[in-house]
Amino acid sequence: MHSELIRVQDLGKSFGKRVVLKKINISINEGEIFALMGPSGVGKTTLFRILNLLEKPSEGRLFFRGSELTGGTICENINARRSMSMLFQTPCLLNTTVFNNVAFGLMIRKVDKNTIREKVMNALIIVGLEGNEEQKARTLSGGEAQRMAFARAIVYDPDILLLDEPTSSLDPANVAMIEEIIKRIRHERGTTIVIATHNIYQVKRIADRGGILLNGELIEVNSIERIFEAPEDARTKAFINGEMIY
Ligand SMILES: Nc1ncnc2c1ncn2[C@@H]1O[C@H](COP(=O)(O)OP(=O)(O)OP(=O)(O)O)[C@@H](O)[C@H]1O
Ligand SMILES: [Mg+2]
Structure with missing residues (x-):
C-alpha cells in the first residue's frame, strides 16, 4: 500500500469565463516522482500554484496527508x-549573495545561524555550487541560477517538491545535473517530487508515474511504463509520439 501525500478531488479552476482545469483527480504517493505533462497553456503552472496554496481552486477539494486544505486560511494551512x-x-x-538567497527560507523560519550555515552549505554541495556562496546571485549563469533556486527549494527539507519545468531553458549539461539532483534528493531524503515538463525523454528518465493534461482534463494517469508502452487513451499515444496538434 502506498501512503497518499496529496489528493486532488474533482478540482476545477476558471479565470473569469475561461475554464482552465476541469474535474482533476490525482493522488500523489509519498516518495514518488510524478510527472505532469501537457502542452503549453494547458494549466500545469495553475495546478502547481493551487497545490502550493498560492491560488484557490474554483471547485473541488485538496487534501494533504488526509487533511482537507480547501477553504482553510493561510494560518490553518501553515504546516x-x-x-x-x-x-x-x-x-x-x-x-x-548566493548564500543569502539559499538561506532566505530558513531565516524567515527563524532557524539558528549555525544550522542555517550547515543546511545552506549542504544544499549548495548537492547542486554543485559550493565555492559560489559569496557570489552575487545576479552574476550567475542561467544554469547556475536555476541550480541555486533548486538549493533554495530543498534547503529546509520539504516533504514535497513541486518543480515547474525546471530544465526547459537549460543546456544539456545542466539538464543532466538537475535530473541527477532530483534522483539524489528522492533517494537520500525520500522527498516526493511532482515535476511539470514538456520533455518526454526526461519523464522516461526520472519519473515513476505520470499524468497528461489536455484541454483542461487529466486524460490519463499511469505508470511511466504503461504511458510509454501501453497507454489507455489514444490521445496519450499521440502526445507521446509528438503527433498532437495544439
Ligand atoms: N491569473 C490568471 N488570470 C487569467 N488567466 C490566467 C491566470 N493564470 C493563468 N491563466 C491562464 O490559464 C492558462 C493556463 O496557464 P498555465 O500557466 O497554468 O499553463 P502551463 O500549462 O503552465 O503552460 P506552459 O507550459 O507554457 O508553462 C493560460 O491560458 C493562462 O493565460
Ligand atoms: Mg507553466
Missing part, C-alpha cells in the same frame, strides 16, 4: 505550506 516547496519556471533571484 502543509511549510512541507512544500516550489521551484518556479523562471527563478526569482534576490539581489544579494
